[in-house]
Amino acid sequence: MTTTNTALVVGANGVIGSSLTDHLSTLANWQVTGLSRKGGVNKERLEYLSVDLLNREESIEKLKHLSNVTHIFYAAFQDRPTWAELVPPNLAMLQHVVDAIEPVAGNLQHISLMQGYKVYGAHLGPFKTPARESDAGHMPPEFNIDQQQFLEERQKGKSWTWSAIRPSVVGGTALGNPMNLAMVIAVYASISKELGLPLRFPGKPGAYNKLLEMTDATLLAKATVWAATDPRCANQAFNITNGDLFRWEELWPKLAAWFSLDTAPPLPMSLQVIMSDKAALWKTIQEKYGLEKHSYASLSSWTFGDAVFGWDYDMFGDSSKSHRFGFHEYIETEQMFYQLFEELRLKKIIP
Numbered sequence: 580m581t582t583t584n585t586a587l588v589v590g591a592n593g594v595i596g597s598s599l600t601d602h603l604s605t606l607a608n609w610q611v612t613g614l615s616r617k618g619g620v621n622k623e624r625l626e627y628l629s630v631d632l633l634n635r636e637e638s639i640e641k642l643k644h645l646s647n648v649t650h651i652f653y654a655a656f657q658d659r660p661t662w663a664e665l666v667p668p669n670l671a672m673l674q675h676v677v678d679a680i681e682p683v684a685g686n687l688q689h690i691s692l693m694q695g696y697k698v699y700g701a702h703l704g705p706f707k708t709p710a711r712e713s714d715a716g717h718m719p720p721e722f723n724i725d726q727q728q729f730l731e732e733r734q735k736g737k738s739w740t741w742s743a744i745r746p747s748v749v750g751g752t753a754l755g756n757p758m759n760l761a762m763v764i765a766v767y768a769s770i771s772k773e774l775g776l777p778l779r780f781p782g783k784p785g786a787y788n789k790l791l792e793m794t795d796a797t798l799l800a801k802a803t804v805w806a807a808t809d810p811r812c813a814n815q816a817f818n819i820t821n822g823d824l825f826r827w828e829e830l831w832p833k834l835a836a837w838f839s840l841d842t843a844p845p846l847p848m849s850l851q852v853i854m855s856d857k858a859a860l861w862k863t864i865q866e867k868y869g870l871e872k873h874s875y876a877s878l879s880s881w882t883f884g885d886a887v888f889g890w891d892y893d894m895f896g897d898s899s900k901s902h903r904f905g906f907h908e909y910i911e912t913e914q915m916f917y918q919l920f921e922e923l924r925l926k927k928i929i930p
């Protein structure tokens with residue numbers, strides 16, 4: 580089949596970007612360039628490019644040959660300690676990509692922006708649920724909104740369109756990423772098991788029975804490509820979720836059982852604090868079970884785990900807009916976790 584689309588996946592090593600890159604490179608009519616600082620190993624129809632997007636000159640110089648790009652999938656992320664500090668680097672990186680690609684890519688058709696429920700104020704506290712794409716905005720700073728406003732302004736009078744994709748917490752297996760909940764649970768459970776302990780929910784007391792949802796990274800990749808290529812989705816935002824809701828009090832014991840662990844009553848604790856001295860133990864586990872030697876620090880972000888397990892308020896959106904516009908895939912969240920854990924085991928990341 581003739582290659583008709585050329586994707587630039589920005590943030591190609593991320594928990595979201597890596598699965599987007601994987602998905603696109605399975606599609607017959609796509610050529611893919613994956614961009615990040617670290618780069619990657621090229622495969623058929625997939626080449627990696629190492630660029631530091633914080634550096635404007637480097638970005639323009641290293642991206643100027645990408646005249647074939649038809650679709651930009653933006654899923655890069657720079658973490659910072661405060662909501663205000665997140666804005667400048669995350670806005671600048673997007674601007675640098677668009678400034679570099681737009682003048683050289685004459686057939687640019689679409690820019691897809693990966694967002695999240697911060698758009699709805701989910702990071703600030705109990706927000707209106709189910710969150711809908713049409714909900715009222717909230718007080719800045721919030722980088723997702725700055726990024727979207729930049730694209731909206733930049734698109735005026737242009738032939739390309741944009742879409743904004745809003746997943747819930749994403750389930751994937753990419754390594755070395757700060758926001759990967761499946762990895763947090765898998766490493767925490769593996770260590771609990773090695774120590775002969777039950778799997779205790781470590782979150783806030785009120786978080787155990789609140790309603791949550793997740794978004795599988797593969798499902799998200801499919802939805803992102805769908806929204807970028809279906810003309811009905813032009814200049815629209817979409818919540819993308821697995822399609823079911825859960826409470827930890829029901830799911831947690833099932834996840835424990837997958838690891839052949841019992842549970843015990845929740846015990847609120849900071850994973851960042853309590854897991855910080857477990858690197859040597861993880862090394863022992865790796866040797867004992869013949870695991871790959873990924874560094875403990877690169878596997879799991881306990882800070883992210885603390886954030887998610889600290890949500891003592893409902894955390895869900897309404898994804899019916901995506902269904903009305905034509906995206907109908909779903910996955911049961913419990914099964915998603917089992918598949919991700921299985922994959923981590925097959926890759927010899929966990930015992």
Ligand SMILES: NC(=O)c1ccc[n+]([C@@H]2O[C@H](COP(=O)([O-])OP(=O)(O)OC[C@H]3O[C@@H](n4cnc5c(N)ncnc54)[C@H](OP(=O)(O)O)[C@@H]3O)[C@@H](O)[C@H]2O)c1
Binds near residue numbers: 617
């Ligand atoms: N993960 C979740 O559960 C989740 C949920 C909802 C929304 N989101 C949103 O989705 C977006 C992506 O999140 P993610 O979890 O996939 O992030 P991530 O795993 O941290 O990935 C970020 C990507 O950006 C790249 N990157 C960072 N700085 C860069 C730079 N200066 N130049 C070039 N590339 C750079 C990283 O690769 P290198 O390190 O190789 O540069 C990596 O590929 C974020 O806006 C996030 O808020 C995430």
